[in-house]
Amino acid sequence: RRLDPGVEDQEESDASVRSQEDEDEHKEELVKMDTSHLDVVQPDEVSQIPANNKPTVPQVPPPQRARPKPSSKPAVFIPVDRSPEMQEARLKLPILAEEQVIMEAINENPIVIICGETGSGKTTQVPQFLYEAGYASSNGIIGITEPRRVAAVSMSQRVAKEMNLSHREVSYQIRYEGNVTDETKIKFMTDGVLLKEIQKDFLLSRYKVIIIDEAHERSVYTDILIGLLSRIVPLREKKRQPMKLIVMSATLRVEDFTENKRLFSAPPPVIQVDARQFPVTVHFNKRTPFDDYSGECFRKVCKIHRMLPPGGILAFLTGQAEVHSLCRRLRKAFPFRKNKVEGDGDKEDTVEEISRFKKSRRKKTMTLPKIDLDSYSVMPVDEGDEDREAETDDEDIAGSDHDLDLGDDEMEEGEKSDSSLPLYVLPLYSLLAPEKQAKVFRPPPPGTRLCIVATNVAETSLTIPGIKYVVDCGKVKKRFYDKATGVSSFRVTWTSQASANQRAGRAGRTEPGHCYRLYSSAVFGDFEKFSPPEITRRPVEDLILQMKSLNIEKTVNFPFPTPPPTDALVAAEELLIALGALQEPPKTGRLKELQKAKLSCPISPLGTVMASFPVAPRYAKMLALSKQYDCLPYTITIVSAMTVRELFEEFDRPAVSEEETEKLKGKRARVVQMQRIWAGQGASQKLGDLMVMLGAVGACEYAGCTPQFCETNGLRYKAMVEIRRLRGQLTTAVNSVCPDAGLYVDPKMKPPTAAQVTYLRQIVLAGLGDHIARRIQAEELLDEKWKNAYKTPLLDDPVFIHPNSVLFKQLPEFVVYQEIVETTKMYMKGVSAIEPEWIPVLLPPYCHFGKPMEYPPPSYCPETGKIKCHRPSVFYRVGWQLPAVEVD
Ligand code: CDP
Ligand code: MG
Numbered sequence: 007r008r009l010d011p012g013v014e015d016q017e018e019s020d021a022s023v024r025s026q027e028d029e030d031e032h033k034e035e036l037v038k039m040d041t042s043h044l045d046v047v048q049p050d051e052v053s054q055i056p057a058n059n060k061p062t063v064p065q066v067p068p069p070q071r072a073r074p075k076p077s078s079k080p081a082v083f084i085p086v087d088r089s090p091e092m093q094e095a096r097l098k099l100p101i102l103a104e105e106q107v108i109m110e111a112i113n114e115n116p117i118v119i120i121c122g123e124t125g126s127g128k129t130t131q132v133p134q135f136l137y138e139a140g141y142a143s144s145n146g147i148i149g150i151t152e153p154r155r156v157a158a159v160s161m162s163q164r165v166a167k168e169m170n171l172s173h174r175e176v177s178y179q180i181r182y183e184g185n186v187t188d189e190t191k192i193k194f195m196t197d198g199v200l201l202k203e204i205q206k207d208f209l210l211s212r213y214k215v216i217i218i219d220e221a222h223e224r225s226v227y228t229d230i231l232i233g234l235l236s237r238i239v240p241l242r243e244k245k246r247q248p249m250k251l252i253v254m255s256a257t258l259r260v261e262d263f264t265e266n267k268r269l270f271s272a273p274p275p276v277i278q279v280d281a282r283q284f285p286v287t288v289h290f291n292k293r294t295p296f297d298d299y300s301g302e303c304f305r306k307v308c309k310i311h312r313m314l315p316p317g318g319i320l321a322f323l324t325g326q327a328e329v330h331s332l333c334r335r336l337r338k339a340f341p342f343r344k345n346k347v348e349g350d351g352d353k354e355d356t357v358e359e360i361s362r363f364k365k366s367r368r369k370k371t372m373t374l375p376k377i378d379l380d381s382y383s384v385m386p387v388d389e390g391d392e393d394r395e396a397e398t399d400d401e402d403i404a405g406s407d408h409d410l411d412l413g414d415d416e417m418e419e420g421e422k423s424d425s426s427l428p429l430y431v432l433p434l435y436s437l438l439a440p441e442k443q444a445k446v447f448r449p450p451p452p453g454t455r456l457c458i459v460a461t462n463v464a465e466t467s468l469t470i471p472g473i474k475y476v477v478d479c480g481k482v483k484k485r486f487y488d489k490a491t492g493v494s495s496f497r498v499t500w501t502s503q504a505s506a507n508q509r510a511g512r513a514g515r516t517e518p519g520h521c522y523r524l525y526s527s528a529v530f531g532d533f534e535k536f537s538p539p540e541i542t543r544r545p546v547e548d549l550i551l552q553m554k555s556l557n558i559e560k561t562v563n564f565p566f567p568t569p570p571p572t573d574a575l576v577a578a579e580e581l582l583i584a585l586g587a588l589q590e591p592p593k594t595g596r597l598k599e600l601q602k603a604k605l606s607c608p609i610s611p612l613g614t615v616m617a618s619f620p621v622a623p624r625y626a627k628m629l630a631l632s633k634q635y636d637c638l639p640y641t642i643t644i645v646s647a648m649t650v651r652e653l654f655e656e657f658d659r660p661a662v663s664e665e666e667t668e669k670l671k672g673k674r675a676r677v678v679q680m681q682r683i684w685a686g687q688g689a690s691q692k693l694g695d696l697m698v699m700l701g702a703v704g705a706c707e708y709a710g711c712t713p714q715f716c717e718t719n720g721l722r723y724k725a726m727v728e729i730r731r732l733r734g735q736l737t738t739a740v741n742s743v744c745p746d747a748g749l750y751v752d753p754k755m756k757p758p759t760a761a762q763v764t765y766l767r768q769i770v771l772a773g774l775g776d777h778i779a780r781r782i783q784a785e786e787l788l789d790e791k792w793k794n795a796y797k798t799p800l801l802d803d804p805v806f807i808h809p810n811s812v813l814f815k816q817l818p819e820f821v822v823y824q825e826i827v828e829t830t831k832m833y834m835k836g837v838s839a840i841e842p843e844w845i846p847v848l849l850p851p852y853c854h855f856g857k858p859m860e861y862p863p864p865s866y867c868p869e870t871g872k873i874k875c876h877r878p879s880v881f882y883r884v885g886w887q888l889p890a891v892e893v894d
Pocket of ligand 2: 219
């Protein structure tokens with residue numbers, strides 16, 4: 007019986023010849039460990055122990071048994087040189103008491119589930135246990151996946167620090183960046199990164215252990231990974247290169263994993279880590295504020311700070327913009343810098359520090375060279391007009407985010423400087439720069455109270471020390487999809503009971519705490535128990551394409567922890583067939599058979615190329631088609647811009663003062679003017695909003711992508727930086743897929759020629775094929791509500807071009823749109839004009855063709871000697887007559 011796979015023979019013998027000093031040193035360590043919880047040795051187990059090792063009193067295990075099975079096997083123990091303070095802090099973590107139980111379970115089972123309250127030490131300690139037990143020796147890697155980028159980065163830093171190892175050994179990899187080296191032993195990554203690795207190497211041969219962390223979050227990629235790994239682990243076993251799978255989760259609903267026969271044939275052992283949790287008193291609001299929870303949150307934090315004893319405050323809001331807005335209000339109410347004694351340690355906040363940070367950030371992201379001066383129109387800026395408020399550091403770096411502050415910035419009477427104790431306010435959300443995130447783990451400057459305003463990242467992924475008060479708005483921002491139409495929207499809704507309880511639990515980590523819920527207990531009673539897993543709530547075409555590229559053809563049979571609804575699977579396969587990513591099933595046979603066939607179509611060569619791009623299938627198709635006519639740099643830019651969404655600042659928000667109203671008006675006018683300029687004249691105009699994206703990115707890059715340029719032109723600085731990164735990344739991806747493209751991010755991305763604009767329109771049509779809309783013709787106008795409206799194949803209701811679109815007034819007959827958002831009406835965003843004769847050529851799966859001979863008589867082409875005939879067609883579902891196509 008190999009109880010300790012993952013450790014190769016070579017090292018076992020190495021370990022057996024370890025020096026005596028080594029041995030003693032480790033023995034000392036081992037003796038130090040708490041062994042009180044060790045299993046009592048069973049008689050038959052004792053009899054297996056070789057005679058010379060037989061303990062004299064079998065019931066009392068000798069201290070050597072502190073390491074798994076040392077008697078049957080020499081212990082492989084890789085020493086870690088921790089600082090005494092670190093070691094002391096570690097020993098306080100509840101999970102340390104379970105080390106033996108955990109390691110024994112892992113040694114004896116290929117798959118283990120570890121459940122434990124947030125903060126019990128799962129993420130930071132389990133990788134260390136494995137490292138010490140030799141799972142990262144001889145080129146093996148311990149991989150840990152996180153659903154959030156914040157956690158991947160900060161946990162790798164934390165573990166490196168605890169183990170006294172460099173970032174070369176404990177590294178991270180997230181979508182845009184990483185510090186993995188050849189020496190990496192412990193690798194934190196986002197779940198999407200591991201999925202991509204499975205595509206390259208299905209057996210993940212370099213990993214000895216994969217830990218899926220935060221499995222309770224049930225992110226789509228986590229779910230898929232668990233499904234895939236449930237198959238990879240037995241395969242590795244068969245190949246005699248065993249790999250361990252460890253699923254870690256907060257104490258929530260593990261039955262989806264354990265009681266799922268399709269997933270694991272035998273239920274894996276579950277190890278429960280009991281965390282010390284101090285009691286948390288939950289206070290409900292009498293009344294539930296329906297709109298202004300941000301304002302309510304502000305008032306509550308102020309009250310706590312003024313009236314309650316010391317202890318950190320953690321406030322939960324729903325999004326980045328709200329977080330910043332509340333931070334700003336709190337800083338105004340309890341100014342920190344004012345009360346600051348010179349040189350009291352909070353150096354990060356000084357202006358020089360910020361500008362240095364910004365500079366370094368700029369340097370890091372300046373991978374794209376500048377763009378030709380004359381190529382992009384940049385309107386002259388009247389410097390004197392600039393009237394920017396002094397901004398706080400965070401906003402400076404975060405750029406101009408939508409400000410959802412509802413305009414009630416006025417402080418309540420007496421709130422301004424009531425407390426003598428300054429409040430040390432820090433924001434925390436996923437996309438915050440790692441340097442800024444790290445601040446929440448450090449103790450606040452002496453004489454201040456820590457107050458963290460966070461999104462739900464602070465719910466389970468990160469444990470912030472010293473929190474005594476939690477303020478929970480009860481809301482969460484979620485993306486909603488309409489399955490039938492694909493219309494998506496972000497909505498703020500009530501969270502689940504499980505999440506609310508998690509949030510409350512953050513208050514009782516170090517001492518008894520309090521949680522203030524800004525809603526009534528009746529409202530809480532109506533919350534769902536758990537949020538349904540993400541996979542059941544969103545379209546899955548991207549996942550299906552990834553799975554098909556892994557040769558998983560029958561996606562319905564895939565062992566999903568919770569399977570997506572069958573109609574979502576069918577819709578995904580239909581879209582992929584229409585995009586040409588999957589091979590179309592033969593159109594013969596009965597409907598039932600056809601439907602069945604549609605759920606097991608193999609991937610096409612085009613699909614394989616598409617799957618290699620890290621973007622949604624619609625965009626991947628655009629990239630795949632763009633090699634022609636040197637369109638790639640433009641498509642990469644358009645796709646990056648569409649992925650990032652919302653390039654422009656929102657000016658429709660309510661203003662606080664008349665002065666601000668005027669300012670917003672002025673800005674808005676300027677943006678409209680700029681958009682018109684960027685949309686260009688003639689041919690380029692027809693590319694519509696996508697041309698604006700190209701123009702904006704081009705002009706911004708020419709200007710060096712500065713916050714000033716963005717501010718002046720109403721662009722979101724953060725979005726522009728993100729686009730720049732994505733452009734670089736997609737360029738690399740394209741180069742690796744088609745090495746002969748020889749693409750580099752063109753230092754002079756000149757505006758596209760008229761011909762290129764036309765190709766781009768066709769490329770966009772080919773990718774967004776199911777997002778076509780046609781303007782209602784005068785003679786079809788039945789009802790006033792259809793005036794200037796468009797009809798789409800998917801919706802019965804009229805849709806309109808968004809007023810912010812440059813095509814709003816032009817109303818072309820046929821358009822494609824990036825997405826429909828529903829506000830007062832259904833609005834199309836990201837609109838381009840297309841020509842109807844392109845449709846049957848570029849999107850044949852969406853067209854029903856007549857018989858070739860039924861339409862204009864065949865014509866003879868003297869140059870090619872071919873006879874061409876014509877095929878008329880109609881567009882699916884809506885029956886629009888399309889121009890005939892010539893076929894040979
Ligand atoms: O994964 P789990 O929620 O079980 O706990 P963890 O993330 O491993 O955190 C264990 C402890 O390490 C917590 O008490 C955190 O406060 C602490 N920690 C820290 O002090 N600094 C970090 N950067 C990360 C964790
Ligand atoms: Mg964790």
